[in-house]
Amino acid sequence: MSKVDKTKFDNSWYKPGPYWKRTLWHFTSALLFRNPLFPFYGFKAALLRLFGATIGKNSNIKPGVNIKYPWFLSIGDNVWIGENVWIDNLAQVTLENGVTLSQGALLLTGNHDYKSEGFDLMVGEIYIKENAWIGAMAIVGPGVTVEENAILSLGSRTSKNLEANGIYEGVPAKFVKERIFSKK
Amino acid sequence: MSKVDKTKFDNSWYKPGPYWKRTLWHFTSALLFRNPLFPFYGFKAALLRLFGATIGKNSNIKPGVNIKYPWFLSIGDNVWIGENVWIDNLAQVTLENGVTLSQGALLLTGNHDYKSEGFDLMVGEIYIKENAWIGAMAIVGPGVTVEENAILSLGSRTSKNLEANGIYEGVPAKFVKERIFSKK
């Protein structure tokens, strides 16, 4: 017999910001930010900053990007965010300098405690360090830290931290080899 | 030499409902139901019911959900359907009480007989039992039954039935461990 009772779900502890602000962003995102008819990076960066995001220099955001709460987003310099990337940031997401999120990548910060009767909400921040690369359609789970230069390859998924200079592949992702840079 | 000849494809046996109804739903879905400018659950539930879906109490449907044919959908109480979930229900899909489909999950009911010359259409119903959880970006294939409390984890995919209280992971998904509930 099931021991889950979702009527006991209680996320009243979770305070992602005032309702008016979340609602205003929801519609701004749907009408303008995610709209491929407004593909201009400067415009999108300005909208994100207006809603509280931090964004460095020379970054870029392609069309169709879905960001849950800009005020939980910090982006460094030279960060590239590909088409249809989904940053579902119920908690803080930090992308250091040089990070790349390729097309369709998903950063997921929300989770549920499947052991609890109320199927309780849990959130975990995501921290992606310098020059790490999250491949196209790859998925990063809640609470994950991706260290410098690490690569999560195309279509892979991790719910665990990735070590510096590691290349990871699979669902769940496993270490495959080291990222070796070419001699110049 | 190839033995497929798609000009012999014949799905005339498949009767998903009258053309006018499918067309009307297609446009209703595109203009209203999936449109993030109409995020209101009550409105979406009313549309689904109008087109023949069964929906229980205290359920919720987030923005961007894509449902093929509402008249092939039965939803219980306390069912949560996350953002951008895709229920591609060419055949009946049943979500019992307490089921959760997280963001971007896909329930797929259509298939092709790859052994046949005509690449014949096959459809299979999906049945998800009480309090099972289909994780974000996870995929459930045609004809699958997910038993009570089972979990298909983030980004995983199953084409086979999942047993009660099992936690499954991978592409294809394998049993990882049992879902143990906390003592209260």
Next chain:
Amino acid sequence: MSKVDKTKFDNSWYKPGPYWKRTLWHFTSALLFRNPLFPFYGFKAALLRLFGATIGKNSNIKPGVNIKYPWFLSIGDNVWIGENVWIDNLAQVTLENGVTLSQGALLLTGNHDYKSEGFDLMVGEIYIKENAWIGAMAIVGPGVTVEENAILSLGSRTSKNLEANGIYEGVPAKFVKERIFSKK
């Protein structure tokens, strides 16, 4: 210490077509081609041809399909392209007669040289031969050739060539069994 410096990224060698043409297609795609309010195949095929695609007879393209550059696309006869398929063709993509791309499949032609200081762009053509089937939500990486009759199953991903009549599954995809046709 990181050896990536994306300010040295230089894709000036990459010439995907004149800016006006890419811009015009971007808006045509967003307003008309991908728009589910214009689901008519004949209209979509005409738009693609107008922008330089080659398309055979009896093919079909479902709603929500995302094509980067039509002038890098060649489609044979009896090709089916499912809902929300994403053909991210920075380089030529060829779909021979009878090819099927199921719902949400992704063909990806762009890559980065992760060994290079400038995170250099690399592109690779995708060639899918007669009657091969790319399953729903499956991913084909840059430079891949899929031989005749091969199948990449639901939610799988390949960055390597697939052999004729092989059925492949997993992330990364591995050979599972041979595609055997029924006797008539």
